[in-house]
Amino acid sequence: xxxxxxxxxxxxxxxxxxxxxxVVGAVAGHYVIDNDDEDVAFAIALIALSxxxxxxxxxxxxxxxxxxxxxxxxxxxxxLKNVFKIYNLAREDTAGYxxxxxxxxxxxxxxxxxxxxxxxxxxxxxxxxxxxxKKEVLFLERVAGxxxxxxAEFSRIRASHMGSEIDDPWLVLGLDSGTNINxxxxxxxxxxxxxxxxxxIAKGVPxxxxxxxxxxxxxxxxxxxxxxxxxxxxxGTEI
Numbered sequence: 001x002x003x004x005x006x007x008x009x010x011x012x013x014x015x016x017x018x019x020x021x022x023v024v025g026a027v028a029g030h031y032v033i034d035n036d037d038e039d040v041a042f043a044i045a046l047i048a049l050s051x052x053x054x055x056x057x058x059x060x061x062x063x064x065x066x067x068x069x070x071x072x073x074x075x076x077x078x079x080l081k082n083v084f085k086i087y088n089l090a091r092e093d094t095a096g097y098x099x100x101x102x103x104x105x106x107x108x109x110x111x112x113x114x115x116x117x118x119x120x121x122x123x124x125x126x127x128x129x130x131x132x133x134k135k136e137v138l139f140l141e142r143v144a145g146x147x148x149x150x151x152a153e154f155s156r157i158r159a160s161h162m163g164s165e166i167d168d169p170w171l172v173l174g175l176d177s178g179t180n181i182n183x184x185x186x187x188x189x190x191x192x193x194x195x196x197x198x199x200x201i202a203k204g205v206p207x208x209x210x211x212x213x214x215x216x217x218x219x220x221x222x223x224x225x226x227x228x229x230x231x232x233x234x235x236g237t238e239i
Contacts, residue, residue: 042114042205045104046071046121047083049143051090052097053122056139067128071121071212097139101146113194113203115147116157120212123161132162160219169230172223181231188224192217 050071054064068087090100108114119140126136137158144154156174170177173187193199195217197210205213 042108042118043083044086045100045107046118047086048090048100049097049104049118049122050125051087052100053125053136053139055091056097056126056136063129064125067125071124097143098146101143105147111203112148113200114205115149116194117200117205117212119144119147119149119157120161120216123157124212127161160216160223169223169226172220173227181227184224184227184231188220188227191220195220 050068054068104118105115122140122143123132126132126140140158141154144157149157152174155171159168159171168177170179170184173184173191175184175187195213197207197213200210200213201207
């Protein structure tokens, strides 16, 4: 059974305890959650927080809904109803987004790649109806904090999505502007490794959602290319 088909059983779990309850509900749906099924927990996490994200500024735009569908572009049409059942239940739930984020941080404890991928999905939705507004930024920053990311790490993640507004390639790599090229290269290699599709799949990210990872890799590579060009110009080397 696919990740998305399993959500049919998971949706019942909302009746008994939010996201963790959804996983319990999935077990009641006649399959066992193990390491190979962490993709179900990831999908639930992304769907639930996306729903909360859509109401962060008090409204949900059509563009945000389309962005959500864009993230799930590989989901078979006959399984979309399971996805949107979770989505609508989360939107209607009276629990605040902090409770959802806390549950997710427990499910993916010590799995920062997956937690960052959840934030990537939320940024994708937030920036769909540009510009990202203050309430959305506060939402994302608060979720990142609950996930255990530092302010500096959140700034890096934000820069990887809002580079055109920030225009600082070093920040995309989590560095101060003008940092030594050798340090920049090391940071670039580490980020490329962390965001490699094979590693994300091994960490529990469903293969259907790797489009965000590929997009982020392109941004990381572009930032490093800009840093290399800036270094060569400073050194007086012809580009």
